[in-house]
Amino acid sequence: MINSGNTGRYSEYDSVNQNYYTVEGKNFTDVALGFGLGAKWVQKRGFVFEINAGIGRNLFNSNSPEVVGRGGITLGYRF
Template sequence: MKKSLFMLLLLFSICTLSAQQQNDSIASLYEKQNEVKLNAVMLLAGVFEASYERNLNEESSVGISFLTPYDNENSDADINYYISPYYRVFFGKKYAAGFFIEGFGMLNSIDRDYEVQESGMYYTYEEKSVTDFALGFGLGGKWVTKSGFVFELVGGIGRNLFQNDYDDSQIVGKFGFNLGYRFN
């Protein structure tokens, strides 16, 4: 009787340890710390945007995005580049995934036309590159597959902080459908 009870207890503990190891390996797929992403919507518009994100814990992450146009003929964007660090807080049940809110900063450079009066009543326009810094917030959702692929939908709006004579638009935005990969 003692032998069969001991064997049953041993079998039960081995099964429990095996189930625990399987759950840990599935959880570790989601708990990888690094992500690289490309914005697929912007690629179609002639603009390259790449992001790197580091997951701090299950509820927050920090990252940085870089955007620059690569097809100036087909792109309507006046933007030369932006570099945007951000911080995110997640509200999902999975590790650093689900609905999130984001606070971001954005160093941006935009081409603007401004008027120059030559003589009399004739005006000409000259293009000037204007650099500014914006603060803003965004909302989005992130989904992560078991194999580590990341799908993200994000949108945000911000305001440039510095006034200048050449920039009439103080509002900046960022949006996209990002595709990427999560790794250690």
């Protein structure tokens, strides 16, 4: 899975100067390798329902989160 995002903005406390400062987030793009599971149901009338989930580990970028997840629900009609 290819994923991208921003690490977010947060505040840190500087004990030497005794004040807070803001750390800006960094953008990242990475590739994750992992596994996923899912199921699909098809009715005789042609309606389709699918649900899936997966988890992966990012491989290359040090700014990206170590583990990423994905999931989905699909509703449709098969003709």
